[in-house]
Amino acid sequence: MRTLSVCILLVSIFTLITCDRGIDKPTTVQPTPDSGKKFVLPSSDLPPSAHHIQHVDYFGKSISGINHFILKAIDSVQAHAPDGGGYFIGITGTPPESPVRYNLHLFDQALIEIPRQSSYCSGATYTAFIEALNMMLGGESNRLSAARFEALRMQEPDGSRREDHVKFWGHWNADGYGNHYALVQYSKMGAVKPPPEALPGDFVNISWKSGGGHSVIFLAWTEIDGDPKIVYWSSQKATNGYGDQIVSLSRIKVLKVVRLMNLENLFRFNPNEAVESEVTGDSI
Numbered sequence: 001m002r003t004l005s006v007c008i009l010l011v012s013i014f015t016l017i018t019c020d021r022g023i024d025k026p027t028t029v030q031p032t033p034d035s036g037k038k039f040v041l042p043s044s045d046l047p048p049s050a051h052h053i054q055h056v057d058y059f060g061k062s063i064s065g066i067n068h069f070i071l072k073a074i075d076s077v078q079a080h081a082p083d084g085g086g087y088f089i090g091i092t093g094t095p096p097e098s099p100v101r102y103n104l105h106l107f108d109q110a111l112i113e114i115p116r117q118s119s120y121c122s123g124a125t126y127t128a129f130i131e132a133l134n135m136m137l138g139g140e141s142n143r144l145s146a147a148r149f150e151a152l153r154m155q156e157p158d159g160s161r162r163e164d165h166v167k168f169w170g171h172w173n174a175d176g177y178g179n180h181y182a183l184v185q186y187s188k189m190g191a192v193k194p195p196p197e198a199l200p201g202d203f204v205n206i207s208w209k210s211g212g213g214h215s216v217i218f219l220a221w222t223e224i225d226g227d228p229k230i231v232y233w234s235s236q237k238a239t240n241g242y243g244d245q246i247v248s249l250s251r252i253k254v255l256k257v258v259r260l261m262n263l264e265n266l267f268r269f270n271p272n273e274a275v276e277s278e279v280t281g282d283s284i
Contacts, residue, residue: 099123
């Protein structure tokens with residue numbers, strides 16, 4: 001009994017020490033490790049519909065760490081629009097475009113009050129990023145400075161559009177490789193991964209052979225009738241806004257895969273950090 005009492009006392013002391021050191025705080029949310037193999041799913045294991053809230057179930061069974069929360073965040077965002085919620089892009093529209101379909105908050109502070117109920121690609125991926133931060137760091141709001149929160153906003157204080165390459169959202173939303181601009185260069189929260197190492201929950205910018213690009217969240221590689229394809233979640237016309245899309249790799253020129261790695265840099269990044277827009281995409 002004496003030995004048992006000593007053990008209980010030691011466990012209690014260890015619990016107090018670890019809690020005091022913050023081991024049960026956001027630092028326990030670790031970066032998702034490389035799997036060492038290409039994440040390929042047979043087409044029979046893919047969801048039957050583009051619109052669903054089971055991304056964790058279909059794509060996250062072997063995914064731990066930060067990427068697991070990003071998949072959960074996708075389900076949270078998709079739940080706001082079971083049928084996709086509408087896709088629209090047009091700065092000069094009346095009302096103008098909205099990158100996200102609902103009023104988005106970080107730590108209960110408003111990032112945007114939407115002008116219309118629709119979305120587009122970079123807004124969808126940014127929304128999943130923000131909702132994942134809410135899940136992982138929700139108790140840490142007091143650590144985010146006013147200047148850094150303002151850099152994350154999707155609108156100017158008067159409600160007007162935040163232009164491309166202006167602060168965090170402006171870099172994310174810019175043409176080209178917004179995930180690299182915002183996560184790798186500007187905030188230093190992310191790291192580039194070679195396409196074969198992509199895992200569900202990684203942020204990807206695609207450059208099409210036909211021109212233009214797409215901001216998406218990687219879900220899997222697959223093959224249908226001998227044609228290799230990529231599966232991703234985003235907002236696009238084909239899914240009426242939020243939804244999964246399966247696209248042939250033959251359509252893709254290059255892409256850039258970025259994994260969210262360092263959550264602590266949310267509280268450390270320089271809101272005036274310069275970004276180099278000349279970034280080269282990676283071949284598949």
